[in-house]
Amino acid sequence: MAKRYQPPQQSGVGQARDALFILVLTFLALWIPLELELAGAEKVDWLPGTVTVAEAPEGGSIVRSDSGLAKITAADGSVTYENLTWENLGQNEAMQAQWEKLGVGIEDAAGLVTKRYDYSFSWIGLLATLAAIAGYFIFLVRQSDREYREVIAEKFGNGS
């Protein structure tokens, strides 16, 4: 039988410090992406049909669809539309009726319909992230295995 390991006793202060450490670490993991404004995926302007993008005369951008619908985003972020109709937004009669039932007007609906995710991504970034996750699990399994052997040796004795 392996010699039984006797752990040290932890003081009350030490216990409080350890609980606090995990708490602070959790808050940091939540807040750092927020502080860096990196949480969440980006949405970009989108209109039905074939689209052209141009710069607005006083800064900002104009996104124009071949249907005539245009979304104009000013430099201060405010948005206006030209030729805004349900049809130009790609919304049929049934969709229009449901928007109205929900109490959402055409301007507000346009704000939702004309924003879409951009799923373009970097393969290198993706592979690096997956490698980081794999590396983390490999580290866990290997280090755990070392500790596990100590557990088994103490529980069942050395040798099988």
Place this chain on the structure above:
Amino acid sequence: MTDITASGAKADSAGKPSINLAKVLGPIHVWALGVGIVLVGEFMGWNLSIEKGGALGSIIACWIVGLLYTCVAMIDSEVTSTVAAAGGQYTQAKHTTGPLMAFNVGLYLVLAYTMLEAADIFVFGDLVRIAAENLGAEPGSVDARPFVLLAVSVLAWLNYRGVFMALSVNFLITAVAFASIVILFVAYQFGIGTGQDLQHQELGMGSLPYGWMGVLAAFQFAIWYYLGIEGTCQAAEEVRSCGRSLPLGTMTGMITLLIAAALTWYVCSGVMPWEYLGLTLAPLYDASLMTGNTVLIVLLWTGTVFSALASANGCINDAARAWFSMGRDRYLPQFFAAVHPKYRTPYRAILFLIPIAASFGFLQLLGPVITFSILSGLLGYTFMPINMFRFRSKWPLDTIKRGYIHPFHPLPSIVLITLCAATYVAVYLGFGTQLLAMMVFYVVASVWFVLFRYKFVRRGDQFTMAWPRPRGY
């Protein structure tokens, strides 16, 4: 073949036997715990998958992620019906993989449930505000925080007072919430009091606005349909018949959730444009509002509130058991390992975690909180195939008696690891930076454990099962 005498109980430092958690639960409590935690996901959150991939993309992701969870439930049922001790996957990790992995799995569980509880609290507050405004209050004039504090205090008391009552209440309110989904579906499907038909075709639900990339991206929030069903394992030490109750409660819970998810998607996508549905807070409640039928509106508001409370209640239960188990094994301060002498609940762990969840709920960080919960859950699911392979290789089927043996091994483990990898890609597409921040968090916590915490752990005490020596060790 060795039979099992499961016990997480230990003697204290003076050699006196510790007080154990009470063995009082049956299959309905296991069902209430699993479904109770998760069902809120049908009332809010799942629809973010529609924002990611459109309505059709969401239901495809729902089915595929349902397969992921079926694999989770199969693996969990086998290992937990054999490792019958509080802590669920955490305790499994101690026996199959080792202390550091167990510490990480314990943290996944605590954070997944605590963050989910925070989201529940946030949603409950919003529902109170919405109801007040629908009843005529000035928009923005209602402070929901006192109601939230009251609800959290009642749930804390229930959990403190005893697991049997806490999960019996969960059974009742979860059943009402589930029934509200079924009733709304029946009302819409047969046109009873809804004043409108479902219009999937007309609302363009057959299209994929982002193509198959959107389906992949939708995996991240499709997890919300089921996140937490694996929490049934936390009840392992408190069920009367672990080998029967856990597989029965977990698998019937999974079937309930698959039905609820399909009905929810079917109703909501048949009445709302997907661009709206992807962003609304409470889609089922919105679907009831569109009927103008007071009975349905009150029923769905009640169902949504009950689902949020049931989820918070189950999360308090599960997070506290995982935290308690880690304290008992000294992975965390031993202070948290106390069992109430009268009610036999892990009362210190319960009381410690509730203010933390409430504070995150009040901070209104819903997006990051949900993502933290999902990612912690996902890391836990990634551990499960590792767990299964090690369990079967260390103790093949003929060496110990299992309460349940899952079929088709190793297929579920291979499917699970593949789907986990796909979900990491989905999270990377939406929350890549937060994914990396989470990995940094777990790496730092792991290094801290190895350097500063492991020295407090009694080595031999980490193995509590009456099993033979594992093969290869």
